[in-house]
Amino acid sequence: MSDTLRFEIVSPERLLKDAQAAMVVVPGADGDFTALPQHAPMMSTIRPGVIEIYESEDAGPEKFFLKGGLAQISPEGLTILAEEVLQLDGINVDALNSDINEAVVAVEKASDDVERLAAEKELAWMTALSEVLN
Amino acid sequence: MPSLKDLKVRISSVKSTQKITKAMKMVAASKLRRAQEAAESARPYAERMEKVLAGLGAAVKDQPGASPLLAGSGQHEVELVVVATSERGLCGGFNTNIVKAAKAHIRELIDAGKTVKILCIGKKGFAQLRQEYKHLIIDTKDMSGVKNLAFADVQPIATEVLTMFERAEFDVATLFYAKFQSALVQVNTKQQLIPVPLREAANDDDADELAGAIYEYEPSEEAILEDLLPRNVAVQLYRGLLENAASEQGARMTAMDSATRNAGDMIDSLSITYNRTRQANITKELIEIISGAEAL
Incomplete structure (x- = not known):
């Protein structure tokens, strides 16, 4: 084995x-x-x-x-x-945070379910990443 | 009879054209190498994806409630034709060939009474399709800002296509591109993107191997497929565009090579004419001098 x-x-x-x-x-x-x-x-x-x-x-x-x-x-x-x-070590935390804010706005602004799902997916990986970094 | 000066000017202009085509050929050759490498290194992912899908899909396909991406929307009324071409010209028949194949397909669909929507990737295809099918083109993707095609460049396009599918704006999507075989040979390819075509599992060793092992699925087969199918569309699109990029450079290299050779032939024949004319002029002058001397 x-x-x-x-x-x-x-x-x-x-x-x-x-x-x-x-x-x-x-x-x-x-x-x-x-x-x-x-x-x-x-x-x-x-x-x-x-x-x-x-x-x-x-x-x-x-x-x-x-x-x-x-x-x-x-x-x-x-x-x-x-x-x-x-x-993991090549990530710019500030840029990530601003991306997260943008993603939050995108989720709020989404005009229908399809768009919202896509935006939420984006947001999900960004928040997961920022949790890992902190 | 063109004068000596005219000939000289023409020769030098052809010479500078030849220099340009030669340089373009060289650039295309080095870009081709890079594009080919990119296409090759993208292969493992697509292959493994195909393997997994073939195994999974065969099990789920016939069940009711299978993903519309796999089973289709149940009708074939509206077809989205994705035409991938290059951003730049001077690559021989590359764009024309792709557009020709796409046009033949579009005509077939229209004759069959179906609705066609066209999505152009690359503005050269748009320029050629615009004359005949302007009202059918829904969008053109400009890829001229993209130097080395990355997956992230393709994903937004794939997402857009998938969103349109979810909104039931079309039933079937087909991609037209040129598959790279060698610098001399590019094969026009028509590929169905949606619904996802499955490789025949029956005569395939990989699928047999996959079916042989009993897999545990987490969360479930359906959930995995749900996740995998949209990604597969993006991967297929990415692969098509990579192949297309390699084909474009191959076509340009060949076209520029023959242009360089043509320019060489032209220079040769122009030089011969130039020399003949020069000699004829000298002879004429001599005759004038001699006959002038004899007359005295």
């Missing part, structure tokens, strides 16, 4: 990461879950949140922010189809 798990993070633009890890903590839509080697096959949507990658059991995690996506655990490993991946 192997004690590492193969995982890939794929964004629409390219394959971001293809490596081995001891465990990966994924922000699933129904709560965080930890993918370990030999995990049973499953598929889950991802809510905006932080993915933590532990390369070995005692090493600190490598973190990325995911805007959403889909995680698929198959016998071969973990595949994350990410909508967008952000590096």
